[in-house]
Amino acid sequence: MKHAEIAVIGGGPAGLMAALAAAEMGAKVTLVDRNSRLGGQLVKQTHKFFGSEKEYASIRGIDIGRILATEVHKNPNIETMLNSTVVAYYPDDGVLGIEVEEKKWVKMKAERIVVATGASEKYLLFENNDLPGIYGAGAVQTLMNEHGVVPGKNVLMVGAGNIGLIVSYQLMQAGVNVKAIIDAAPSIGGYWVHASKVARLGVPILTSYTVKAAYPNEMTGALERAVIWRVDDRWQPVPGTEKVFNVDVMCIAVGLSPLAELLWQAGCKMMYVPELGGHVPVRNDNMETTVSGIYVAGDVAGVEEASSAMMEGRLAGLSAAKSLGYDDGTYEEKKAEALKELENLRSGPVGGKIRKGLAQLAS
């Protein structure tokens, strides 16, 4: 049996920051990630980040991923396990089950655990929504920006939140035609700066529209045509408002839901909060769940931006280390700083939804 002081599960923005923060306090950290490299989904974020310098604002996501991964690899307090998937947590003895390179089974007992497993893309319900060619927007971003392959020729983007807008712009950077961006909501959900970039390139953004159906090419079985229709102010589709798009790719960018399986296994108290993406763990302001010693950070704790994931990670890492007695007197100050950063990131109209969700969680 392997032993760890603090196990951090997931090497994306939240997990990387959690590992670095705990190590900075003097704790020994084991960072576990299922991929062959660290960085999580930062590796496909070619856009520059917002926020303050603490969240690496104005640097591209891919570069933030590289910076953090380099710091983790050279930190003597952090051991990294790659190609390793945590697939089990045994609540009776607090042991993690880890599949290493799909061949080896490793058990690890950790004194503290930070779960930073992220989120997965949601689907949308419509006729033929399972056709090849209908992909999550994040999937298309992975295919293009990480592996250098374009998804097709003509795209319909479903969702005008930040992911939908950013991926549309990145599709055009890769030479792909974006026919339209649609969203069932009456207004654009993402930042205006992202919306203006695609609008300037002539991409129509159709609000109050949803997908009616998709149709395959008879020969290949893959997507060939998409039909959309308008929804009224009670979200009901309006017959007669259909528009047809000849597209070989449809991207679904309708949000993410937390990958919270380990938290369920551990018996953490969960709450359904739609504003945060689905079922999320109840936790205190140290990011500790209702199961003592299990902390959360990033999208698994509520779907937000990578910038807030980093700050939550830092908070969780600092607090997990502090609970093991690692504190050189700087803990309270560092915690207050991280909380302040989170408050700034969630301020303003764009953070309204997140603030509402977090308020429900605290009640």
Added chain:
Amino acid sequence: MRIEEHPILTFDRGREVEFTFNGRKMKGYEGEPIAAALHANGVRVLSYSKKLHRPRGFYCAIGNCSSCLMTVNGEPNVRVCTEKLREGMVIETQQGRGDLK
């Protein structure tokens, strides 16, 4: 289709390798996900569903959703969106559950 020129990114591709898809010879780059290599070769239908035999492509591309299961070197249910391409791999469309030989 592969991206050859990009305003921000450069792609550090591995060495070119050969593999087969349903017996057809194809080329890809070592270490890239099988799904990316297939997509670059124009293959988007990866498997057929269990009950209604509907065609399936990938959906999430990062190993979460299990929409991309194929038979690789005789082993069924391989998530080809994360499984790395190797020289000489035998990749097949999977029908339904797949059979363990």
